[in-house]
Amino acid sequence: MKVQPPELSVMATTAGETERTTRGSAIDRALGEKQSRRMFLRTAVAGGCAVAAAKWLASGPQQTTFEPFQVAKTDSLVPGDSLTFTIPGTSTDGLLVRLDQDSYIAVDRRCPHLGCPVLWSRPANQFQCPCHRAEFDARTGAVLNGPPLDGLRRFAVERNDDALWVRAKA
Numbered sequence: 001m002k003v004q005p006p007e008l009s010v011m012a013t014t015a016g017e018t019e020r021t022t023r024g025s026a027i028d029r030a031l032g033e034k035q036s037r038r039m040f041l042r043t044a045v046a047g048g049c050a051v052a053a054a055k056w057l058a059s060g061p062q063q064t065t066f067e068p069f070q071v072a073k074t075d076s077l078v079p080g081d082s083l084t085f086t087i088p089g090t091s092t093d094g095l096l097v098r099l100d101q102d103s104y105i106a107v108d109r110r111c112p113h114l115g116c117p118v119l120w121s122r123p124a125n126q127f128q129c130p131c132h133r134a135e136f137d138a139r140t141g142a143v144l145n146g147p148p149l150d151g152l153r154r155f156a157v158e159r160n161d162d163a164l165w166v167r168a169k170a
């Protein structure tokens, strides 16, 4: 917005109106500056909120990393066996499966759809959610069928001599 200097207004008026016009222009300018300041502040606040919201969305939900904990002895499971466990100090349950001689997978039991506890189906060789018949891949936890949009959350499994340890984030 272009602001006119007071002299330009004065040129078109009589001498008596000069002061009023000049004061009016000063008030107009002051109001204009006030409105500009308000606009600037509104824009700055809105911009700041947008940046904060974008950062929050980009960071995703906050996760806690738990100390590794032992869940089983390696010889306590044969291929195809599973066991459930609870992350120490929490109410979060996991499911550990021995897939074959040397492979294990551990997942968060909460179904990503509505949170029902998932089960291991040895005959189908997959994780299943009984609530809405979702099926998940045994090796990755990815959705095979059903309403969940995301796969099962996986926990890292580490073999240390004859023990299996889980490193969980929840």
Ligand code: FES
Binding pocket: 111, 112, 113, 114, 115, 116, 129, 130, 131, 132, 133, 134, 146, 147, 148
């Ligand atoms: S809660 Fe698991 S499929 Fe709906």
